[in-house]
Amino acid sequence: MTIKDLAEASGMSETAIANLESNKKTPKIESLRRLSKVLNVPIFYLGCFEQLPENTLGQRITKARLFHGFTSQEFAKILNVNHKTLRSWEQDKSRPSFIYFNTLKQFLKVLEDQNFDCNEVIEKTNKK
Structure with a gap:
């Protein structure tokens, strides 16, 4: 899946996804929910919350x-x-x-x- 595909599927901008991918921005819970749904992975996995x-x-x-x-x-x-x-x-x-x-x-x-x-x-x- 490309950044463009992910942006379209999640309703987020390509810039927002690129910033998250390059660790320039910390994702908000709302963004993690969208990505979790599209990518079919748990929110805790995307947020690396097990490391907290x-x-x-x-x-x-x-x-x-x-x-x-x-x-x-x-x-x-x-x-x-x-x-x-x-x-x-x-x-x-x-x-x-x-x-x-x-x-x-x-x-x-x-x-x-x-x-x-x-x-x-x-x-x-x-x-x-």
């Missing part, structure tokens, strides 16, 4: 959010919190109260299940 640290709860929350392909605004809405609250959690400035842990646990579970090989994920996806 998870030493603190905030880092784990950020990583889980990105693995699931959510912006901070979207994830805050799902969790029923203000986006500033989510940002505070992700920056380890505050911790979620107990009432949010059951919902958060569902999203953090993906990090526990990380014993995967990205190439294996791609192979399985391409076989569909």
Whole structure:
């Protein structure tokens, strides 16, 4: 697939794709969603999110959010919190109260299940 083909299929400009490909720009979640759909690969693979640290709860929350392909605004809405609250959690400035842990646990579970090989994920996806 050429850059032109990918641009047409994803609704992105050729320049935007070229900038992402050459690491001149960092992709936004919205761009990764489009590319993920067209290329039939998971968002976490395109974003290399498996390489993000998870030493603190905030880092784990950020990583889980990105693995699931959510912006901070979207994830805050799902969790029923203000986006500033989510940002505070992700920056380890505050911790979620107990009432949010059951919902958060569902999203953090993906990090526990990380014993995967990205190439294996791609192979399985391409076989569909």
